[in-house]
Amino acid sequence: MTGIAAIAICEFKIALRNRWVAIAVVIMALFAAVLSAAGSAPSGELGVDKLSLTVASLTSLAVYLVPLVALLMAFDAISGEQERGTLPLLLTYPVSRLEILLGKFVAHLGTLALAIAVGYAIAALAALAFDGEAVQGLPALARLYLTSLLLGAAFLGLGYAISAVAARPGAAAGAAIAAWLMLIVLYDLALLAGVVADDGGAFTRSVFPWLLLANPADAFRLYNLAASEGTSAATGLGGAAQTISPGLALVSVAAWSVIAIGLAAAAFRSVKP
Amino acid sequence: MPTLTLSQVTKSFRDQRALSDVTLSVDAGERVALLGHNGAGKSTLMKIVLGLIAADSGTIAILGSPQGSPAARRATSYLPENVAFHPALTGLEQLRLYLRLRGEPVGQAVDLLERVGLGAAGRRRIGGYSKGMRQRVGLAQALIGRPQLLVLDEPTSGLDPVSRRDFYSILDDLAGAGTAILLSSHALTEVEAQTDRIAILSNGLLVANDSLASLRRRAALPIQVQIATRPDAVEEVARRVAGTRVNGTRVELTCRHDNKLTRLAEVAGLGDLVEDVEIVPPSLEQIYHHFSKAGAAQ
Ligand SMILES: Nc1ncnc2c1ncn2[C@@H]1O[C@H](COP(=O)(O)OP(=O)(O)OP(=O)(O)O)[C@@H](O)[C@H]1O
Ligand SMILES: [Mg+2]
Numbered sequence: 001m002t003g004i005a006a007i008a009i010c011e012f013k014i015a016l017r018n019r020w021v022a023i024a025v026v027i028m029a030l031f032a033a034v035l036s037a038a039g040s041a042p043s044g045e046l047g048v049d050k051l052s053l054t055v056a057s058l059t060s061l062a063v064y065l066v067p068l069v070a071l072l073m074a075f076d077a078i079s080g081e082q083e084r085g086t087l088p089l090l091l092t093y094p095v096s097r098l099e100i101l102l103g104k105f106v107a108h109l110g111t112l113a114l115a116i117a118v119g120y121a122i123a124a125l126a127a128l129a130f131d132g133e134a135v136q137g138l139p140a141l142a143r144l145y146l147t148s149l150l151l152g153a154a155f156l157g158l159g160y161a162i163s164a165v166a167a168r169p170g171a172a173a174g175a176a177i178a179a180w181l182m183l184i185v186l187y188d189l190a191l192l193a194g195v196v197a198d199d200g201g202a203f204t205r206s207v208f209p210w211l212l213l214a215n216p217a218d219a220f221r222l223y224n225l226a227a228s229e230g231t232s233a234a235t236g237l238g239g240a241a242q243t244i245s246p247g248l249a250l251v252s253v254a255a256w257s258v259i260a261i262g263l264a265a266a267a268f269r270s271v272k273p
Numbered sequence: 274m275p276t277l278t279l280s281q282v283t284k285s286f287r288d289q290r291a292l293s294d295v296t297l298s299v300d301a302g303e304r305v306a307l308l309g310h311n312g313a314g315k316s317t318l319m320k321i322v323l324g325l326i327a328a329d330s331g332t333i334a335i336l337g338s339p340q341g342s343p344a345a346r347r348a349t350s351y352l353p354e355n356v357a358f359h360p361a362l363t364g365l366e367q368l369r370l371y372l373r374l375r376g377e378p379v380g381q382a383v384d385l386l387e388r389v390g391l392g393a394a395g396r397r398r399i400g401g402y403s404k405g406m407r408q409r410v411g412l413a414q415a416l417i418g419r420p421q422l423l424v425l426d427e428p429t430s431g432l433d434p435v436s437r438r439d440f441y442s443i444l445d446d447l448a449g450a451g452t453a454i455l456l457s458s459h460a461l462t463e464v465e466a467q468t469d470r471i472a473i474l475s476n477g478l479l480v481a482n483d484s485l486a487s488l489r490r491r492a493a494l495p496i497q498v499q500i501a502t503r504p505d506a507v508e509e510v511a512r513r514v515a516g517t518r519v520n521g522t523r524v525e526l527t528c529r530h531d532n533k534l535t536r537l538a539e540v541a542g543l544g545d546l547v548e549d550v551e552i553v554p555p556s557l558e559q560i561y562h563h564f565s566k567a568g569a570a571q
Binding site: 005006007009014017018088091093094095273 | 326349350353355359360362371373
């Protein structure tokens with residue numbers, strides 16, 4: 001426990017010093033602000049409060065941004081220690097590899113939590129300022145915030161696993177970007193292509209929903225868009241996706257965050273200092 | 274029970290033999306110097322002791338616990354060769370991390386940096402430190418919590434002469450308080466004066482492991498006698514002791530350990546032709562060469 005805290009304190013200091021905290025906060029704040037400005041038009045028409053609409057667009061934003069920022073923070077975690085040559089000394093201290101990993105995780109997740117909170121707060125305040133009914137959207141915003149952290153945790157874990165396997169920060173960075181492209185962009189494109197080609201057949205009805213669930217980013221989007229009916233109406237999510245219960249999607253995101261950290265721990269255990 | 278024991282430790286990297294059947298122990302309060310050519314296996318031996326790499330065979334015990342176990346890690350401090358730290362942290366912040374990891378009060382960071390002469394630079398980032406300053410941070414972290422075993426890989430590399438002296442006086446204090454110290458070095462002259470025992474690795478073989486005095490006796494290298502003569506007597510002295518004339522007032526001769534006294538008596542017999550006599554025992558460097566050669570031949 002003290003080992004985790006010691007590493008976390010030090011890593012947070014490094015994140016502050018390397019401007020990672022500032023960069024993450026600015027990125028989230030910037031995108032949230034742009035999004036609120038752009039989304040100010042169609043309010044009221046759908047009979048939904050403004051904050052719920054904001055949550056829907058924040059969800060689409062977070063699906064791209066949270067995994068990206070998490071991967072960028074994580075890729076250096078182990079490969080960087082190896083490259084600098086700081087790992088052997090650290091490993092001779094009375095602290096386990098799992099504790100080292102969890103310490104870094106706590107610091108990075110804390111940074112993400114701060115950045116996401118700032119971004120969402122800006123968007124929420126903008127919605128509340130223009131629409132008195134917007135308080136109705138607060139529960140959806142809270143759900144979005146907590147699941148964003150779970151999504152961030154899953155991609156931090158994935159980033160650590162990549163960092164441990166790649167051994168060099170350059171290779172780890174490349175692999176992290178590739179993972180982001182594959183899981184966030186190409187995965188959905190491939191599913192879409194499958195659905196189009198299948199044209200409402202067996203794939204769309206029985207395989208596609210499970211493939212959506214299997215990807216933490218898609219599960220995250222599913223949960224947040226389906227959790228409130230209003231927002232799913234607003235975004236018109238495909239029919240097949242709506243057959244999945246939001247609860248299952250939540251379980252998927254949560255499970256991925258645990259599995260990813262487990263993967264990272266296993267990968268780190270086999271790193272030779 | 275010795276603080277550290279290695280018995281029959283063997284390690285190969287693919288077809289490259291790094292350590293062959295090494296048996297070595299270090300007692301509490303003992304300072305042992307590990308010498309050897311580049312690539313002799315010194316760092317490998319140390320990493321095995323710390324549990325960073327696994328030996329192919331053989332056993333290691335630190336106060337009865339296996340290498341790398343939590344108990345062994347708590348008892349041991351390490352200074353790696355080419356020690357590195359995160360460049361964005363200051364010396365103080367880096368030491369606070371290490372103090373926390375050992376469960377020691379973080380307030381000690383300032384004292385530790387003072388002790389290695391880095392008090393003023395503690396608030397600056399390590400990225401801006403010189404090599405010697407980084408080495409001192411490395412030393413400072415190795416002193417945390419009075420370790421029972423100290424493993425130092427080339428601890429004085431990069432240190433200026435004054436800091437080297439300070440460093441060895443810190444080691445004396447620790448050894449006096451019962452810390453077992455295993456250090457590697459290429460600086461033979463400083464090791465000669467500052468350690469209790471010399472272990473020499475040659476191609477992964479432990480070819481010597483004894484006090485300097487015993488190694489000297491076993492190597493039986495010739496002793497050099499330097500005679501300062503009266504300016505007009507140098508030829509005569511050289512002839513009578515069968516020595517070599519070096520310059521206008523100096524003659525040198527070498528003799529074996531067992532007839533040192535006979536030869537000295539001859540020199541004494543020269544009376545006032547001789548102004549001074551100095552006996553130069555074989556240096557650690559010569560002894561080192563003797564044993565490493567023997568190892569290479571095996
Ligand atoms: N990770 C490794 N992979 C392959 N070979 C290695 C590895 N580490 C060490 N070796 C080999 O093992 C041998 C011993 O290396 P080691 O680093 O222990 O030498 P050393 O005595 O510390 O040398 P130096 O005085 O240069 O520090 C060398 O032949 C080296 O090439
Ligand atoms: Mg070495």
